[in-house]
Amino acid sequence: MTKLDEKEIIKIFQKSLGNKTSEDVETFRLGKNLGVIKTDTLVESTDIPPGMNPHDAARKSVVACVSDFAAKGVWPLYGIVSVAIPKKYSAKKIKEIADGFRDASSEFGFSILGGDTNEGKELVMSVSVFGIAQGIVRRGGAKAGDSIIVTGPFGNTSAGLKLLLEKKKANQKYARKIKNAVYRPNPRLGFGILAGTYMSSAMDSSDGLSTTLVEMASQSKKKFAITNIPKELELEQFAAQNRLDVMDLVFNGGEEYEIVGTVPQRNLKKIKQIAKLNKIHLIEIGMVEKGNGVFLAESNKRITSGGWLHFKN
């Protein structure tokens, strides 16, 4: 998928439909509460990597919505699905897709009410999820002095995609881990729901870590100083083995359904408890400061939104 094109397309849509602040979910007043809606489109030719079965593909389209709800601290209550299916698909394959939706909604505790099916040239799955909340954790609420946290290490999905798409090499154990990261991503719903009230801002990271940080810093009108890069030793070994840029894998990959959040110091202990309770590998990656932009603290090097800047010298 051409990232630039997608950004341009989104701009055209936002301009036509009225410029609103970008959020992970759409909200509207519902009495004293907020109605929360999110839709996600998964397209066969661009979003389904080789070897992903129809069941997991349907699950992935649900995960994309659930991860956005998780980052905003909102429970998904109901979903509807809309699927374009190629004529050549067998009944077995169609059943796997339907079962994938059912199992994913059950995994994340909500109901799929129904939907619409149609014939198309390639598989396209749209999932829309609805919830109710008193409020949401915004992208733009970071305050100077807050810690920046992420709910897991980054880069494994990129590594997995490189393994699957570009025939890169990995040892057997790590290969299994990174393929699993691609096929069965885990949105942080339990953590997000409980942690929501303790975070000053949060965002789903599936557009890539750099894009996410830049967006949060920009909406918060703050500087994000990154002191600790959320990379694992195994990823560094994989990058070295395959002559890949580890920073590129960590910052510009995308498709990691982690939460990036900012936490006031007084809430850090609580957030860590919630992470432990939910078996989340919480990583503090930096601090919010006065100023603007995202920087690597050590080198004061600026991080821009994914894909353009590479970290090679």
Next chain:
Amino acid sequence: MTKLDEKEIIKIFQKSLGNKTSEDVETFRLGKNLGVIKTDTLVESTDIPPGMNPHDAARKSVVACVSDFAAKGVWPLYGIVSVAIPKKYSAKKIKEIADGFRDASSEFGFSILGGDTNEGKELVMSVSVFGIAQGIVRRGGAKAGDSIIVTGPFGNTSAGLKLLLEKKKANQKYARKIKNAVYRPNPRLGFGILAGTYMSSAMDSSDGLSTTLVEMASQSKKKFAITNIPKELELEQFAAQNRLDVMDLVFNGGEEYEIVGTVPQRNLKKIKQIAKLNKIHLIEIGMVEKGNGVFLAESNKRITSGGWLHFKN
């Protein structure tokens, strides 16, 4: 689109996701009210007829949802869109699509909150619409003695599609009318909202008149006796000129976004007033009786769900 395949696919999905009664919209409890959600998928290769511009295609995907809300007597409040766009599309074309969504939502008085875009092999547009209601007009509420009404004549869209797809002939004035029926369908939102409380059952007719009548009779466990076929003289002339079966055009076409409803005798006057107010060409087509199935009253010939039965002879 293969109708049989679509039915089979829907069955697979319904079986996986839990068998629920088919309705035009999905509903869930929202305090004392019902939350109402509907999604519709419009696919370039199967749903966009030749000559339909991107603006009207986007409008059509909105119309499909609005028509279902109309038939259930529910105002659409908010929408989200999810669009897969081919790489080759120009910014101009994408803007026309976005403007189509904006103009359609404004035409039908609701807000599009946002959505998702993606790259795909062909244009696929999913629209999800949300509303709140105290209740909905069900498909299964017809009572013996009710009149069966439709909000307009049938067959013009089929005729239009035959003109566009199969090079059939029509005089200039009628050609314009039936092409317009294809390109700019008019869901009966104003009528549906006001008439909802006066109808015992209703359904959107976009899957075809025969399918709609059979579904309503079946869910209502009643016999629908059709005494008056909602066809216009112009359609009969078009059918004769092109050697087409006028009954097939009327009953098995589809894509007419009319409301089919049943009305208790005591409410008929009121319904007619509402139709007049909304400039709707209301047609009484028959009566609900004890029994089951849909029949042409004159010949006692059974009407089955579109596509299989033809009315020749």
